[in-house]
Amino acid sequence: MPIDTAVALAAAPRTQAFSWGASDVLLYHLGIGAGARPGDNLNAAALRYTLDDANLQVLPSFGVVVPTFHDTDPPALDLPGCDIDLQMVLHGSQEIRVHRPIPTSGTATLATRIAEVWDKGKAAVIVQEAEAHDPEGNHLWTVRSSIFVRNEGGWGGERGPSTKVDLPERAPDAEAAYDVTPQQALLYRLCGDRNPLHADPEFAAGAGFPAPILHGLCSYGIVLREVTDALLDSDASKVGGFSARFAGVVFPGDTIQVRAWDEGDRVVISATIAGGDRDGSLVLADCVLTKA
Numbered sequence: 001m002p003i004d005t006a007v008a009l010a011a012a013p014r015t016q017a018f019s020w021g022a023s024d025v026l027l028y029h030l031g032i033g034a035g036a037r038p039g040d041n042l043n044a045a046a047l048r049y050t051l052d053d054a055n056l057q058v059l060p061s062f063g064v065v066v067p068t069f070h071d072t073d074p075p076a077l078d079l080p081g082c083d084i085d086l087q088m089v090l091h092g093s094q095e096i097r098v099h100r101p102i103p104t105s106g107t108a109t110l111a112t113r114i115a116e117v118w119d120k121g122k123a124a125v126i127v128q129e130a131e132a133h134d135p136e137g138n139h140l141w142t143v144r145s146s147i148f149v150r151n152e153g154g155w156g157g158e159r160g161p162s163t164k165v166d167l168p169e170r171a172p173d174a175e176a177a178y179d180v181t182p183q184q185a186l187l188y189r190l191c192g193d194r195n196p197l198h199a200d201p202e203f204a205a206g207a208g209f210p211a212p213i214l215h216g217l218c219s220y221g222i223v224l225r226e227v228t229d230a231l232l233d234s235d236a237s238k239v240g241g242f243s244a245r246f247a248g249v250v251f252p253g254d255t256i257q258v259r260a261w262d263e264g265d266r267v268v269i270s271a272t273i274a275g276g277d278r279d280g281s282l283v284l285a286d287c288v289l290t291k292a
Contacts, residue, residue, distance in 0.1 A: 003124055003152055005117045007081030013113040018067045021105040022052040028062050028069070031188040032221030033178055045234035049225070057236040058102040059228065061221045063132065063141040064094060067110045069192040077147075079114060082126060084149050087197075087207045091216040092125055092146035093163070095243035097290070099139045101236070108132045108140055115144070119157030124149045144243075163245065165286040167270055172259035174230035177274055178222050180214060182252045188218040214250040219283050223271045226258045227289055231267055240292035247285035248273070256283055266290050 026049075034049035035041065048057045068075075077084060109132070116127035126147050132140040181187075185198040193215055196203035204212045224242050232238040250256065250273070257274035260267050269287040272280050 002083040003117060003126070003149070003155075004081035005155075005157065008079065008114045008117055008126070009081075011080035011114060013111040016067055016110045016112070017107070018069070018110065019105075019107040020066050020069060022056060024066065024069050025056065025058050025062060025104050026050060026052060028065065028191050028221070029059065029225075031184075031191050032059075032061070032218055032225055033181075033184070034225060036178075036181070045229070048234060048236075052104075056104050058104055059221065059225055059236045060096055060098045060102060060141070060239045060242060061217070061224050063096050063098060063102055064143055064145070064217060064220075065191050065193070067108075067130075067132075071192045072194060074194045074196060079126065079128075081114075084152060087203075088150040088152070090148045090150070091246050092148040093144075093243070093245040093286075094146075094217065094220055095144040095241065097142045097241040098239070098292070099141060102140065106134060108134050116160065117157065118160030119153045119155055120148075120159060121153045122151065124152040125160060163286050165268060165288055167268060168261045168263070170261070172270070173262040174227070174258075174260045176226040176230050176258045178226055178256045178258070180222075180250060180252050180254050180256060184218065184252050185212055185214050188215050193217065209249070211251055214252060214254075216246040219246070219250050219256065219271070220244055222256060223258055223269060223284055223287065224289065226256075227260045227267055227269055230258075231260055231262055232291075238292050239289060241290035242288070243290075244269075244271075244284040244287040247282035248278075250283055254278075260289075 029049040040046035048055050110130050112130035115129040118125040130143045198212050255274040257272050259270040267289040271284040
């Protein structure tokens with residue numbers, strides 16, 4: 001079996017030092033669609049994502065990508081005990097919890113470990129957990145992510161817990177739609193994810209897709225930004241955490257429809273495709289924004 005669960009779970013955390021600056025923050029926000037609407041270049045709230053002045057803020061989802069932001073090679077998936085094919089891998093879920101607002105520039109160290117390995121029958125799910133601290137030891141954020149590895153399940157392991165989140169049976173408190181641009185994936189890949197699945201038509205075809213697909217983390221950031229704008233006054237410091245399961249495929253040119261229900265200390269979110277022959281198809285599922 002290419003995944004040795006005993007080795008994977010017993011491995012010591014891997015540490016990584018990294019730094020970022022305002023230019024990285026700006027590029028990330030542009031990659032997830034900030035500033036794309038008419039008038040955003042004159043809108044004070046929108047400019048908090050795209051102008052490097054004293055009002056610049058950092059959307060918490062930036063913490064997911066910043067450790068590898070300057071990578072230019074495709075992800076190697078060099079995980080202890082795991083010998084897997086990149087073409088068989090899909091991003092399963094993502095969560096970030098911020099313990100303080102992310103600064104617009106800084107240096108940090110990330111310690112990452114494999115926390116869980118689940119057997120889904122025809123696939124395996126590998127869950128990683130990582131903690132980021134600044135040089136003074138301040139706890140910046142916690143990240144949990146899972147990857148779905150096709151054709152690697154079936155060894156008789158545990159299936160793992162359910163994380164299903166039910167949508168309220170009432171009208172949403174906010175709705176928004178974002179039109180994914182034709183170059184969205186090509187721009188977002190400059191944020192450190194050069195997986196050819198999102199840019200190379202031949203590679204995408206080999207993975208079973210008719211065209212390169214949008215990064216799941218790009219959809220993740222788009223949805224978080226839209227909900228932050230719609231319900232949290234475009235104030236990224238009001239976001240304490242964000243979690244979602246990647247439930248469907250987005251292609252450049254698609255429209256992502258976002259609906260959000262404010263439940264006090266959290267916001268429950270629906271993200272689907274709007275229009276075309278995949279109208280209503282899920283983009284993100286079990287999607288929750290936790291307020292700071």
